[in-house]
Amino acid sequence: MKNFAIMRVTAATLLISKYVMVAHAKNAVSQLRRKRNKQMSNNFNFRFHPGHVNELLQCGERSAESWFEAMNNMFPKYDIITEHRVAGFIAQTAHESNKYNALTENLNYSAAALDKIFGKYFKRAGRDAKQYHRQPEKIANVIYANRMDNGDTDSGDGWRFRGGGILQLTGRYNYTKFGNSVGLSALEATKYVRTKFGAIESACWFWESNDINRYCDNNDIVGMTKRINGGTIGLEDRIHHYEHALEILGAPVVENVTHRTLKMGMRGTDVSKMQRALGIHADGDFGPGTAKAVKRWQAQNGLTADGIVGRQTLLRLYN
DSSP: OHHHHHHHHHHHHHHHHHHHHHHHHHHHHHHHHHHHHHHHHTTSSSOOOHHHHHHHHOOOHHHHHHHHHHHHHHGGGGTOOSHHHHHHHHHHHHHHHTTTTOOBOOOOOOHHHHHHHSTTTTGGGTOOGGGGTTOHHHHHHHHTTTSTTOOOGGGOHHHHTOOBTTTTBOSHHHHHHHHHHHTOOHHHHHHHTTSHHHHHHHHHHHHHHTTTHHHHHTTOHHHHHHHHHSSOTTHHHHHHHHHHHHHHHTOOHHHHHHHSOBOTTOBSHHHHHHHHHHTSOOOSBOOHHHHHHHHHHHHHTTSOOSSOBOHHHHHHHHO
């Protein structure tokens, strides 16, 4: 009986010790996370954390943690530290990479698609697209040949330097320039941009090289898009991502909309919101067509039809 009692006491002691150790471990992890989050937030002008990344990319906690680690490390180096700059960056790169799921350009086109999208290199050039049907390497070596410092179709540069990373860095020229900025050769850079850190840093490099932060500071989603895309392809989706990111990061677009007077020549998410409220095409660009629609709406609602969206027009439009 005595031995049995000792065994019971020993078992109980071990159990208590186990719970104490678990509690200490949990407390240590919790303190480490709080300390890390505090350090992370000090890099930005607002509290930025992995939960934001997960909500914006819908990638799961583990993936969000690793993407956040790369962002937290790289963003401050390129002065991407405000809500609008981070929102602009994530919105544009999420659109370009299918929410960070595509780090390599997809060139698996059918013959019909090649003639339609790349007619300059196929149908109009007299090249039979059927011979390139669903052959990404051959396609890349045609459409990227003899430009961006790439060699001819036989050089293999088109495939070697195809789009990579979350902004799809493309061409020997761009890989060389980016590589030089981080101490890598062009070939080494092609591998690096397909890692999380490399994908973020290459996009940051492009961002800084094209001074895109200034468009973010002016809330100019159209300007951002043109610098990245060369046009406004996918603008509606980019605007959606941008407005969502601003809300998640704590900088609601509504604040901007209610304080800025809008007039012809201006661009931004507030312009696109106003266009949607008017029931017209929302491209974020206040052009002659938008001015005409504003004047018509103002006249119908008993306001001075001057085409300028000031406080009175904004209040009436959104209330």
